[in-house]
Amino acid sequence: MSLSDLPVLYSFRRCPYAMRARLAIAASGTVCQLREVVLRDKPEALLQASPKGTVPVVVTVDGEVIDESLDIMRWALARNDPGRWLQPERGEVSEMLELIGRNDSDFKHDLDCYKYPDRHQHCEDFTDAADYAARHRAQAARWLQELDARIAAQGYLMGSRPCLADMAIAPFVRQFAQVDRDWFDAQPWPALSRWLADWLASPLLASIMHKYPAWTPEAEPVRFPPQQ
DSSP: OOGGGSOEEEEOTTOHHHHHHHHHHHHHTOOEEEEEOOGGGOOHHHHHHOTTOOSOEEEOTTOOEEOSHHHHHHHHHHHOOTTOTTSOSSSOHHHHHHHHHHIIIIIHHHHHHHHOHHHHGGGTTOOOHHHHHHHHHHHHHHHHHHHHHHHHHHSBTTBSSOOHHHHHHHHHHHHHHHHSHHHHHTSSOHHHHHHHHHHHTOHHHHHHOOOOOOOOTTSOOEEESOOO
């Protein structure tokens, strides 16, 4: 099968939603045709496939459009799930999905307000961006303390091995940590810090973080994940 006959993946290297989709695609052994997107100059083909214009987006060989990152993860892992990410070692699938949902709602909101206070502080009764960021950092920290307790008790979020929750949440914890790494490293969450460090050093993450030029319709197809 040629690359042009594979599913198409629209992605952006640093986007945490796109990162978690690529993690699942790579872990499943699914091979796609990668189209790296520059968010300030979105290609028309992306907008035609998914008018909301966000990444990641997968267009399957049958023409189905999947434009939510968690749906892409589950699509890829339904094809092949060698790490049993869809089967948490402890707890129910519903609990795993609820944990991801909390990450994607409350924690993501606090993360955005912490990282980009000047964009968001007008939405609340705050005039000082630093105070606004500190408030949302504190709210996010309570969530991270909860994750730390889960990891300390089990090794990962839902048992002694990674599951979908770990891989769906880790890119957002990474983004939070990068805002002020010294502050993050000084916090009392050793289990979370070890979990994040292990994930950052993993061969799987390295395999999905290669840099690619922005896709254009004239470009040669790019294989993802890259051949080792």
